[in-house]
Amino acid sequence: MKNSWLIVVLSGLHGLLFAQHPVDSIKESDAAAIIEILAADAMKGRANGSPEILKTGIFIGDRFKQAGLSPMPGQASFYLPFTLPAYNPSAVTDMLEWNGEIISPGRFMYFPSQPGNHLPKELKDFTVIHQDTCFYNTMLSGYKYATTPLLIWTSEMQPDNENYFPEWINLPNGGLATDILLVYATHPPDTVTLTGLPQYYNSLGYNIVGMLPGKSKPAEVIIFSAHYDHMGTTGFGRKDTIMNGANDDASGTTAVLMLADYFAKRNDNERTIIFCAFAGEELGLIGSEHFINHLVTENVVAVVNIEMIGISQLGKNNVFITGYNYSDLPALLEKNLKRFGIKVRGEPNQNKNLFERSDNFPFAKKGIPAHTVMSSDDDEPCYHKPCDEIKRINIKHMTQVIRSIAFATESLINSSETPGRKRYERPKLNFNRD
Numbered sequence: 001m002k003n004s005w006l007i008v009v010l011s012g013l014h015g016l017l018f019a020q021h022p023v024d025s026i027k028e029s030d031a032a033a034i035i036e037i038l039a040a041d042a043m044k045g046r047a048n049g050s051p052e053i054l055k056t057g058i059f060i061g062d063r064f065k066q067a068g069l070s071p072m073p074g075q076a077s078f079y080l081p082f083t084l085p086a087y088n089p090s091a092v093t094d095m096l097e098w099n100g101e102i103i104s105p106g107r108f109m110y111f112p113s114q115p116g117n118h119l120p121k122e123l124k125d126f127t128v129i130h131q132d133t134c135f136y137n138t139m140l141s142g143y144k145y146a147t148t149p150l151l152i153w154t155s156e157m158q159p160d161n162e163n164y165f166p167e168w169i170n171l172p173n174g175g176l177a178t179d180i181l182l183v184y185a186t187h188p189p190d191t192v193t194l195t196g197l198p199q200y201y202n203s204l205g206y207n208i209v210g211m212l213p214g215k216s217k218p219a220e221v222i223i224f225s226a227h228y229d230h231m232g233t234t235g236f237g238r239k240d241t242i243m244n245g246a247n248d249d250a251s252g253t254t255a256v257l258m259l260a261d262y263f264a265k266r267n268d269n270e271r272t273i274i275f276c277a278f279a280g281e282e283l284g285l286i287g288s289e290h291f292i293n294h295l296v297t298e299n300v301v302a303v304v305n306i307e308m309i310g311i312s313q314l315g316k317n318n319v320f321i322t323g324y325n326y327s328d329l330p331a332l333l334e335k336n337l338k339r340f341g342i343k344v345r346g347e348p349n350q351n352k353n354l355f356e357r358s359d360n361f362p363f364a365k366k367g368i369p370a371h372t373v374m375s376s377d378d379d380e381p382c383y384h385k386p387c388d389e390i391k392r393i394n395i396k397h398m399t400q401v402i403r404s405i406a407f408a409t410e411s412l413i414n415s416s417e418t419p420g421r422k423r424y425e426r427p428k429l430n431f432n433r434d
Contacts, residue, residue, distance in 0.1 A: 023403040039246035047232025067264040069210030082290035097193040123192040126151035144172040153183040205279035214272040223303040226252030227281030240386040251310035270415040288359035303370035305360040310393040313376035323355030327369035329419040336408035369419040
């Protein structure tokens, strides 16, 4: 009889010890499917300014939409453009011809639903709507679910009789599902041609950004980020010229997409979560620099950036966090990662100054606790080489790191923990935690 009771008790303990945690819903098969798309040869290394990085960005934006994320407040879509450094900026981005006459840029506004929608458009490409009032701030809310491109025109000026548009136009939460062209004109359109300036549109990089508003503390923000750009293709004379960037940083981007799915399905985040896929990292962090310069930084509680988690350079279930001493966030994460069975090691080589070389750094310069979780660095043999391919990725390890990040950040998401801020100082070299 005693033995029977012992078996029952042990069985109960086994159930408690091995009960499923919600992060178990993050599946290896899903992670593999995402990274195989991001690092495919068809993406040709995702070079900044290339058609392939645009294709990659649209894939990421579609995933954000499927997850149920919303664009940032005031944004028409998940795609936030910035100018790549090689471009000489021009005030002219689009040209509109209306009944054979060129319309000045101040008399029309074009809202593309996704990047790349700058090919010439004619009257037949739009559903035309005549508005008998002047354009007003909230007018686009009524067209949130439109499915065909719209041309909305009016002949009514603003109440001051000096301006064609209000000072700003609010964009609906969730963004626009189609392209919308707003035009001030005195006569209805018989012919219309909208032409994008190729030099401008080809010069753009896009940060792909989605958010989950917080339930009880929407003004407090947690950010997950990774960069989706890479190095493109290398020179001639090689059998393989595509630098796929599977580890750097399709692995981190995969993590951001899976974390977006995970937290959106849970739908219990007390704080707002922002998910960022940055372009321009390989050009000097210019995508994340642009983003932080348009963000209210006082609201950001913490930033968890994710880099190169597809290779377990330090061994099974080992990661490191860059700039460990520059805020309280790494210690908070380490405590929670340890509970999940992940060991946080010291950076393999502090002299590499990895803290300043990834997209956490623009946030850290503003005093935000912002660090990068990694499991390999640039000593990894295929770093920035064509051999950084899917076949070398440890999917099991990568997925376990993604699960561990979801687990370790729960206290940030539910607002039970808040890392303290520390003033950023230049890294102290030769620091070793092992």
